[in-house]
Amino acid sequence: MALIVQKFGGTSVADIARIRNVADRVIRTYDQGKNNVVVVLSAMSGVTDKLIALAHEATENPDPRELDVLLATGEQTTAAILTMMLKDRGYPSQSLLGHQTEMVTDCEYGNARILEIGTHTITRLLDEKKIVVVAGFQGVDIKGNITTLGRGGSDTSAVAIAAVLNADVCEIYTDVDGVYTADPNVCPKARKLKSVSYDEMLNMASLGAKVLQIRSVGFAKKYNIPVHVRSSFSEEEGTMVVNEDSAMEQLVVSGVTQDLNQAQITLKKVPDQPGIAAKIFSPIAEAGIVVDMIIQNTRSTGETDLTFTVPTPNFKQAMEIEKKVAESIGAREVTGDTNIAKVSVIGVGMKNHAGVASLMFNALARENINVILITTSEIRISCAIEKKYAELAVRVLHTAFGLDREE
């Protein structure tokens, strides 16, 4: 007997027929060895967007508290329907909404963080051998206001519940069948990973975010909950997201990602004085803009060129800020470029392998792809390159690190 948390995304509960498939799967899991099963559901696909559109039809700027009240109806609907189906087929079951689950969050409407989950109610229902069906995505703040956890928040609901219940596994059912070594649309030879570590998954945001809300991976890592990402439309095993020691594959690099959503800004001929970096980056940080890569080229003249990247949607604002900064610190000029992309190789294996960086640079150089910026972390190396080379770079690196699927 195991305790299994199963989360089904919007495409898995898109209509009555698909919810019926979910019921089949839940019942199979419940019957196998009399498992305890907690199901976490998203809204039917498209419903959350429809509700947001309705709110915008009603008002230009929907009030965040009330928007969450509205959005919470989506998961309430699917939770009620699945529970009806389970009971209709003779399986004891009960739905729980955010406040009934005691999913306590902060009061950041639309993007709330989980503070605490009361286990009393769920545990009581499981003791009664009931299948517990939780409305995902929703919580309740300490004052009893309904909150929601942001896009993909049901993943976080599921992993957080798995964590507090100390579940054996959290299964995330979605419309893709696992985590791939690269985006298969970009890299046809990408292959599905049997397992990936939490840290790799966290670093593969641009790949991973499509299958799993990144915030949920942090939870899984913190509480060491194995997460099984798999398709609700097949019986195939998906990808296990687990701790480093449990990862079954011993790859130097587990994935290659691209991020087309970065723009670079350069301040030229900045006086090279102590405290100058703070003057450049503090106003950006205060505006809530996240700086990703930074490079500084010191010249012999005591001046320096400073280049960094920001997300494309923040580019215009960041440029305006830096033009003022440049004036105040006496920098020569500010230039910008949205024509860049970031490609990364990620893998816990690179900790123990020298030469990963040089292998990466050589592979790119062979294709005459110029590296503009470089950043590294313990398990990731990222290069900013010209945007037009992004897809080629992904394929080249995928081959260079031996990730290509065998034909």
Next chain:
Amino acid sequence: MALIVQKFGGTSVADIARIRNVADRVIRTYDQGKNNVVVVLSAMSGVTDKLIALAHEATENPDPRELDVLLATGEQTTAAILTMMLKDRGYPSQSLLGHQTEMVTDCEYGNARILEIGTHTITRLLDEKKIVVVAGFQGVDIKGNITTLGRGGSDTSAVAIAAVLNADVCEIYTDVDGVYTADPNVCPKARKLKSVSYDEMLNMASLGAKVLQIRSVGFAKKYNIPVHVRSSFSEEEGTMVVNEDSAMEQLVVSGVTQDLNQAQITLKKVPDQPGIAAKIFSPIAEAGIVVDMIIQNTRSTGETDLTFTVPTPNFKQAMEIEKKVAESIGAREVTGDTNIAKVSVIGVGMKNHAGVASLMFNALARENINVILITTSEIRISCAIEKKYAELAVRVLHTAFGLDREE
């Protein structure tokens, strides 16, 4: 400054444009003399039926608990949207769901009765000069399960809230502009009543149920809350439902109703013994069937014919029960007739006026309408007649009691 509860029905919140009209009206009420306003909303018209259809698509017999979870989303949606609009226009406002309103009910899913309403939250919000928007129709049982109050339950939500807050008035906005002396579709000369007493309203179920859930009238009477039934599509005054002393019109009869939903059953030649009535009616009551009119014709032979009416949907079941009863008590035979209608005249004025019954019988006799059964209460006289005469009888009685609208 007054405390006003305003309830808007499904047609009044049928779409975004209509909800915008509701916002206009709520704001006008709030601004007039800085009133405290509590708004109670139904779901958009048709939504509850759609949700029920969805549940039936999912399962043959939707689980009552889960059906209530599903249905509650309808009022949650309208409450959130109206509140957004109010806030968008600069009016402080907050929505409250059933559990947030502390609308505590019994656990009769789908038809729950209100046990208690916590006033703490609403009062606090009103003290902050907020417009409180309550999702009608929904409550929560003592264990925290979502319940709903049955068809038209939002009326009861509104009146009950008005009662616990001791509101000055409970306004019920609907798609008709008040309570009429008869159904205008049957009796073209029917006119709108300026006021009607709680007891008259309770007796006018067949008229009143179209504009006001009858259960809500009981609440209004118990707590002496004036209820103003009016149209959300005009500025005209509607009908005040008030206590007898406050009723402005001094009519002998306030309304004429018809009920086509009754069937009669006759047990012939029943031995006239003590306890025989209990033997006949107990099994019917145990089956949950409500007997309305009863008449007993004692014969000189020590036998009696016993006739009574039941709602048409229960007719078949009641006939089967009575056939068994007839056998066991030695009655000659059981006959049934679904071809009857009940017409009633209702008015608190008849308490002080003799001759109402004879006026009624004479009016029907003039048209050769035969009276099959008669029942009376303090403020109502009802006759069962042949169904084909029902509409004619309503018009004749409407004229006879001086209710016809002046042309």
